[in-house]
Amino acid sequence: xxxxxxxxxxxxxxxxxxxxxxxxxxxxxxRSAAKLEAYLAQSxxxxxxxxxxxxxxxxxxxxxxxxxxxxHTAAIMQGGGGxxxxxxxxxxxxxxxxPALLALLRLLDALAFNDPARAxxxxxxxxxxxxxxxxxxxxxxxxxxxxxxxxDHADVxxxxxxxxxxxxxxxxxxxxFFGDAxxxxx
Numbered sequence: 366x367x368x369x370x371x372x373x374x375x376x377x378x379x380x381x382x383x384x385x386x387x388x389x390x391x392x393x394x395x396r397s398a399a400k401l402e403a404y405l406a407q408s409x410x411x412x413x414x415x416x417x418x419x420x421x422x423x424x425x426x427x428x429x430x431x432x433x434x435x436x437h438t439a440a441i442m443q444g445g446g447g448x449x450x451x452x453x454x455x456x457x458x459x460x461x462x463x464p465a466l467l468a469l470l471r472l473l474d475a476l477a478f479n480d481p482a483r484a485x486x487x488x489x490x491x492x493x494x495x496x497x498x499x500x501x502x503x504x505x506x507x508x509x510x511x512x513x514x515x516x517d518h519a520d521v522x523x524x525x526x527x528x529x530x531x532x533x534x535x536x537x538x539x540x541x542f543f544g545d546a547x548x549x550x551x
Contacts, residue, residue, distance in 0.1 A: 450504030460531035
């Protein structure tokens with residue numbers, strides 16, 4: 366009888382601890398959500414839904430110009446309907462204009478998925494060190510240019526860097542800076 370009582374007490378303690386942890390996590394999430402909602406209301410911005418298994422929420426900005434007015438923003442290029450992050454770069458390093466970024470997105474997509482209808486360029490509040498979820502390993506916001514490992518070849522990296530820094534024009538029709546690098550990402 367004593368052994369059963371001890372087991373019952375131990376089980377109740379485990380359940381109480383579990384419930385306490387759940388309540389703590391729920392309270393923490395509701396505070397984070399309240400802070401994000403207050404910020405969004407103040408800034409007239411829209412929240413981007415976070416991946417189902419992460420707590421991070423990002424705020425999507427309308428354009429490169431909007432992103433340049435704020436700290437901790439990043440340009441994010443992805444393809445395959447979000448399946449692969451191609452490139453991330455903090456906006457503070459972007460010296461080219463938005464049309465050049467769109468042309469670069471088309472070139473990177475041609476190397477990876479070659480599905481321009483599902484490629485996207487977004488500008489988000491995403492501080493250095495943030496992670497991004499995607500089906501092919503996701504990506505990171507680093508202090509510089511991050512390229513998906515399938516695209517990170519010397520000639521591609523140099524061309525991407527030159528375009529982002531605004532020191533080289535982009536030829537969106539021919540992808541002149543990518544030469545014979547097409548389909549490296551596949």
